[in-house]
Amino acid sequence: MDIALWIKAAVMGVVEGLTEFLPISSTGHLILTASLLDFTGDKIKVFEIAIQTGAMLAVIWEYRVKLGRTVAGLGHDAVAQRFAFNVLIAFLPAVVFGLAFNAAIKEHxxxxxxVAMAFIVGALVILWVEKRHHRRYGELDLAGKRHARVETVDDMNALDALKVGLVQCLALIPGTSRSGATIIGAMVFGFSRKAATEFSFYLGIPTLMGAGAYSVYKYRSLLSVADLPLFAIGTVFAFFSALLCIRWLIRYVSTHDFVPFAWYRIVFGAVVILTAWGGWVEWRA
Structure with a gap:
């Protein structure tokens, strides 16, 4: 029993859960955290993908009523059918592009x-989109509310779903942020922040759970029964930290924008570049 290894797994789980749904790149943070903890190697790369399942289970738990109602209504409820179809449409591009380019992206x-460069570029995109969003939807109506074209996830159509699914593919580039790509991309397409954020949650369920299952299956030769406690610890800590993050983020987006996250990305990326350039931290993949 290696307690130090288990502590590292717990730390990685917390990092995954706290960053998965924020537009700051969970993959980027996991790569950098693993480097600092000297928690690297092929098996750990599988671990980083597998523990995303814990964050997705947090979404399922938090939105269990909506998801349960959707499943129950698939046979007769047009709203439930449209919602499920939209999630499926948005999910498919990630499958196609992931299978085609994932190996090359991982290698290079x-x-x-x-990752640090992607942090900074992504930040600049967020700043531009938020400025555009404020200009387009910043005026209040007589009731004091802002109105986007897609106010809730049930207002989406199939084309909306496809466009969000395509921008999600940008997250194959580590440091971009899956949630950041889907949320900010959806805002460009006319979603409210709340609708964009919630659809990012829902879309993450098949995307990340599928990626986790595929990664474990593909690299099963690297794993053994002895690895189960390590993976379980990471997954459990990811679940609880993600649950806290989801509840906080939904409250946050009702009254705030994503500009602070953009500045965080710039500072974080700059610190990584400067410490690597100065030789102060030996960052490793």
Missing amino acids: LFHPLP
């Missing part, structure tokens, strides 16, 4: 410096 981009 899963390293701290490319």
Whole structure:
């Protein structure tokens, strides 16, 4: 029993849960955290993907009523059918592009410096989109509310879902942020922040649970029964930290924008680049 290894797994789980749904890149944070903890290797790369399941289980738990109602209404409820169809449409591009390019991306981009650059580029995109969003939807109506074209996830159509699914593919580049790509992309397409954030949650369920299952299956030769406690600890800590993050984020987006996250990304990316350039931290993939 290696307690130090279990503590590292718990830390990674917390990092995954706290960053998965924020537009700051959970993958980027996991790569950098693993480097600092000297928690690296092929098996750990599988671990990083597998523990995303814990964060997705937090979404299922938090939205169990909506998801249960959707499943129950698939046979007769048009709203439930449209919602499920939209999630499926948005999920498919990630499957196609992931299978086509994931191996090459892992070989060339899963390293701290490319991640840091993606942090900064992503931040600039967020700042631009938020400025655009404020200009377009910033005026209040007589009731004191802002109105986007898609106010709730039930207002979406199939084309909306496809466009969000395509921008989610940008998250294959580590440091971009899956939630950031889907939320900010959806806002460009006319979603409210709340609708964009909630659809990002829902879309993450098949996307990340599928990626986790595929990764474990593909690299099963690297794993053994002895690895189960390590993976379980990471998954459990990811679940509880993600649950806290989801509840906080939904309250946050009702009255705030994502500009602070953009500045955080710039500072974080700059710190990684400067420490690597100065030789103060030996970042490793």
